[in-house]
Amino acid sequence: MSEPLSPVEDLAAALQRCFDHAADKAVNELAPRLDRMDTRLDRMDGRLDRMDGRLDKQDETLRLMWKQMKGNGKLPIDA
Secondary structure, eight states: OOOOOOHHHHHHHHHHHHHHHHHHHHHHHHHHHHHHHHHHHHHHHHHHHHHHHHHHHHHHHHHHHHHHHHTTOOOGGGO
16 A cells, blocks of 8 residues: 655645646636637638738729829838
């Protein structure tokens, strides 16, 4: 048989069990929420792709306007 644990070792083992239980509980409670967040992010990904096209078009428009007003100077956002 093994020796009985010292009070400090017994306390450390009890704390470790508490931490393990809390970690398991957190994972079990958070996992469904994280899955829902993943689903939402997947749906947003398609929207972001469409936004990229719009932003590119806005960028082109801004560059055209800048060129008409300033000539061939660099845009301040290109610095």
